[in-house]
Amino acid sequence: MRDLSGHLAAQLAADRAAPAAVGDVTLTYQGLADRVDALAGSLEGHVTAGDVVALDIRSPVLGLVASLATDRLGAAYLPLDTAAPAGRQRWVVENAAARVVVHQTGPLALEPRPVTATRPAWPLTDPGYVIYTSGTTGRPKGVHVPKRSLVERLDGLLQLPGLRRGGSILAMSPLSFDMSVVELHLPLAAGGTMVTVDPAARRDVDVFDRAVREHRPDVVQATPSFFRLMIASGWRGNPDVALWCGGEALTDELANALHERCGTLWNMYGPTEATVWASACRLAPGQPISLGTDLPGTAVELVDQRGRVLTAAGAEGEIRISGAGIADGYLDATPTETARFAHTATSRTYLTGDRARRADDGSLTFVGRLDNQVKVRGHRVELGEVESTLESHPAVTEAVVVLVDQGDPDTTHLSAAVVTRGGVRVRDLRAWLAERLPAPMLPSTFQVATALPRTSAGKLDRVMISKRLSAGERLS
Template sequence: MTVAALHEYLEQSARRYPQTCAAVEASSGRQITYGELDALSDQVRDHLRRIGVRPADRVGICLPKSIASLAVLFGILKVGAAYVPVDSLAPPARNAFIFNDCGVRAIFVEASRAEALRCELARLAAEPSLLPLDWSDGPSPLAAYLAGVEAGGLAVEDESARPGPDNLAYVLYTSGSTGQPKGVMLTHRNGSSYVDWCSEVLAPDENDRFSSHAPFHFDLSILDIFVPLKHGATVFLIGEELGKNPARMASIIAERRLTVWYSTPSVLTLLVEHGSLDARDDHALRFILFAGEVFPVKHLRRLKAVVPRARYLNLYGPTETNVCTYYEIPQTIAEDRSAPFPIGRACSHVEARVIDANGRNVPRGQEGELAISGAPVMLGYWNMPERTSAAFHVDSSGRWYRTGDVVIEGDGGVYTFRGRRDRMVKRRGYRIELGEIETALYRHPAISEVAAIARSEESGVSIKVFYASRDGHALSLIELKRFCAHNLPAYMAPDWFSHQQLLPKTSTDKIDYQHLMRME
């Protein structure tokens, strides 16, 4: 059942299952039925139209994950606009940059964060409408907000927009190598082709209960939001605070009898190591899906021992394509295996090739860059035509997104990940451009030189920063961490800092990263 626009999944399920529970806030237990969620998002749509939001506009979401933010997301889509979700806990200056960059018309923002965001937007001379939702007034801030603005509104059309499949649906910002985040533009077709592939593989029905662990600004959330709502299933929204609390998450998995779990391997490792997941044997999990980074086999083996009946899928794909290859972990993992599992075969809705720098096919068994074409591949980067064309290889066989990931194709079209061809790393599922960390630290008045490197260790990727200071003295570690906490999203915080008198240089006087990689 393919749809032209992503909000049709909700509309169709609301007609079929109006009384069924669509979403639950896992921490509070608050829930909403399909009929109510559809109606609430209609109200959001009407309000956005009244304040002048039009099809093809962008609308920001700077809210904690909640029933309110889910209804807002669908309300934006129903106008025919695109939603732009950000991490509400990230530095306000970064969020203001994003909202200004893609020219949002309005922003739904948690009331307690509205003033800081307004100040930062004003510095950029941006004046979108800020629509504040106040959780201190009670658990239904969206209904309260809408009730407050309803009076005296103009009459607006009460039908949802019917955008075409190639219209913009959402813009997800990822770390950018030049120091500023870049907006990945995704259409309704990009999203729905992936959602339909998930239907094919997971065969969900209205009895399924999905986790939603990833925040909405993270591409894992596309599965969490749209797949359960397409099938009349229930999604359990796991917010920021709960998402870091393994013991509470483990009891929700068991007590709520979740059937599909999707998160980064880091979160699954946290559940096994700190969540006492093994103390419960009443899991209903059919599928455990993971993506975003390599899952160390040691931890995967432990997880499989604790939840043996589930099927385990390793999903792979950058934000620009979402999931494009997948690999099912075998029932038993050999005792002596320590190599990570492959990223697997191309999904049925994409085509994959391994190419060299000139776009020529690389023989099977040799390293090359994975390139993807097909329905889920992004339109491009917002307002960055040059970056967009550099990201694609175009030839007679089509338009291929160059993932930057170096792979080897093995038997049966199974790809194995070998590394990156640039300075992007993935840690705990988040992609991080090391250059963005360096740019942020260069803003510190006492720092004269910075270089960030990433190391892969058995427990995962760690980021180490080497720096030199103007007065030659080491900075306080507390001061460095504090500076990062206020200038970078938490997921980009370095693990280690090392003070140097001067950073090592190459013969051309560039920072010698190879040398830094060898330093302890």
């Protein structure tokens, strides 16, 4: 079945009274269909095929309603980061040339509001969804995943790691975080159930544990940072649940702790540009952590700078993903960004910028990044975007941002150093950033310096800066 709306039609034919969602919000498949019909009717006249519809929505159930209504009209849905500053949300809506913003106005209430927008230089072909990620140019970039790639990825995930017919997944991720795509659409593809939960579950172990115990989802998907927080808060786990852990590097210590708290543990790997996940590794206790097995139809390869595949044990290179699930590219992309994608009539590839090493058994182990992109609590952060925003402050002449304590997920954080014209306080810089960037991109520590260390070539000495900031030393 190659159509998202077809998944809903199939379940309606099978059992329209079956639960599409349980938990914080309960809804049958018939109730879901009724709401999709109503919203699609409200959007008609404002949306045409190839358009983008922005979603100002917190509820995963309403996110599913809006995504299916948008799909029916041949448009792509764009989930906004509802926790981001209003100015950043407006920029994303304008950059994507969204025709409508669908606002959540109540627990199960939606209100579409048309916006004035110029037709984009695209139109999108085979529209699926758009997710904005941190960008190297100092501005976010919108990744367009076509419907074909989404359906391919859902088909693959049904097989690996696998979700049984009628299975359930805990829906806990913010819609703007691409893990939500799996939580919304995979249960529907399996004729199963989305387990909704109060957003407080993202930080409150009691709320999270109660949802898992009461509704017994087949799958809980989250970042290592989240699972680490739950364990530190006393979560004892559930022997029947499968944990899909991804978005950050999984450590041996955390894996050992999770083995004691679940039925099966999976290490998931994949960037937004490959439709959430590209590979999965079922981990046994004591087993080395690797990227595991490619999802069906997808190839995860190790390549050198010339694009040649590296197969020798010990080889280190860049991860290239091809085949099923590859995004179309970025909206309004720069030539450098476009170069990461290579699409032909017969193949689609994406260079991730991730580094990996080939083990003796042929498996791949994640090593790190090739650029200044880092992960903070599972969120992709381009350090250049944070630096660019700092340097847009009228009193800042130069800024550098580094990730501190990368080897310790419990204490890792962003640290900023700035050179100023004088007269600016750190709290003013914090406020400046908080009005423009989402929380995961905000530095925890700041240092005002008279000058920043440089290499002999005159470039910022990021290695030295990182070492000094990590040690709490003054830069100048």
